Amino acid sequence: MILRRAVVLGASMAGLMAARVLSDHADEVLVIERDDSDNGDDPRPGVPQGTQVHALLPAGAAQLDRWFPGFSADAVAEGLIEPTPDQAYTFVNGVRRVTPPPLTEIRTLISTRPFLESRVRQRTLALPNVRLVAGRADGIGFTGDRVTSVQYVAAGSTESVDADLVVDATGRSSRLSDWLGAAGWPEPTLTRMPIKLNYASALFERKPGEVLLSTSQTMAQPGQTARMGGILPVEGDRWLVLVAGFADDRPSRETEDFHRRCREDFPWVYAHIVDNNPMIGDVVTYHQADSRRRNYDELDRFPAGLIVAGDAVASFNPIYGQGMTSATLHASCLSAYLRSNPALDEPAWEYLKQVRVVVDAAWQISTFADLALPHVNGPFPRGYKLTRWFTGLILSASLRDAQLNDDFARVTTMLAHPNLLAQPKTLARALRGAIPRPLVTTDR
């Protein structure tokens, strides 16, 4: 126990996980959240993306079980779905990709985003020293080079609360940079990649017990438009179906457009689901202009007593499903930092360095794939062409080599760092397996 009071801004995935970690190190943890109502398992205004398909990667599931023992088992008992590998329909360029099964135990847990978040919230707020405060964080206060308070607006009046440590977890639109700049501190650089992603999701009735999980990726190439799709079996006997395009390819809110896209732009299973089950509610769209990261670790000066986590640091193309898992890994970095008995009157450089490892890994995976999109014009990392060739080789070889398939799956599900694929033995294995066969193997 090294803190008297820690204050977390934002009670979504990153804020709740940070609060869970802080509960082991502080007498009192306050979580300030602008959404003052608990919407249960329904989407809420502060997380507008909550209506869209959200998949939790296996590394995120492992972290949830680490911090909340029994989390997965309890959530499955309450309706979260765990599809088996034979229920997965993964399509690349319209053809079902059949791969050798991975060697490791990789759990895929499927639900709507609000269902998952509400279980994390219940578990976190059940901790005796964690308390939720309804209010909109409006700034941070300093004593010398240290953050020592938070200002927030609650029921029309501005309040201030003292803090030994403040965590900004207010998401992509975090105003922390502005707050730092206004107080005379340097602001982090912002790196952006313009992905121009357009999502449309809709819920459909699902017959009890019917389960399949699908992702569909169509790569951009001459005569072919890049698209992504997803079918998730979610709680409450529902399907959550996603159709996504890029740039000018924008799915609309029209039901007819949604059905037409499922029939014409995606493999047979999409039409099978949407044509045979009644739609529940409306089609909901979402546009994300860019992937972005704020490079706090590169600053010359940063105040003590301040942490930043989750999308407030970096948010990626959601298609790769890295956001919530990154938030859980940032919490793990916070735990490592606090357990190292840090000097709290010094900036949390060690934390920021560790978070950078997580951000770099996720950024590398997601932006690397996005750089192949015709409308994305950089920034290109050093050695891009070589890495692209090498990744293609591994991807292709992973279809026949169980060990490579396992390594590849561990990296894309964030269980392992991308460096795993850069080892000489991996390259040798991929080269050995590089016989000219097609990437995709069978239909249906």
Ligand SMILES: Cc1cc2nc3c(=O)[nH]c(=O)nc-3n(C[C@H](O)[C@H](O)[C@H](O)COP(=O)(O)OP(=O)(O)OC[C@H]3O[C@@H](n4cnc5c(N)ncnc54)[C@H](O)[C@@H]3O)c2cc1C
């Ligand atoms: C369309 C879409 C699909 C996605 N799909 C996936 C997926 O499949 N898998 C995955 O892992 N991730 C996915 N993501 C990413 C995921 O939604 C985010 O990475 C994740 O929610 C980040 O959590 P966070 O806590 O950092 O921020 P957020 O979830 O954005 O939460 C920020 C919180 O801060 C609160 N807040 C903001 N400002 C203030 C303030 N001033 N005062 C008090 N409270 C404040 C908000 O109300 C909110 O509760 C997707 C994102 C999008 C846009």
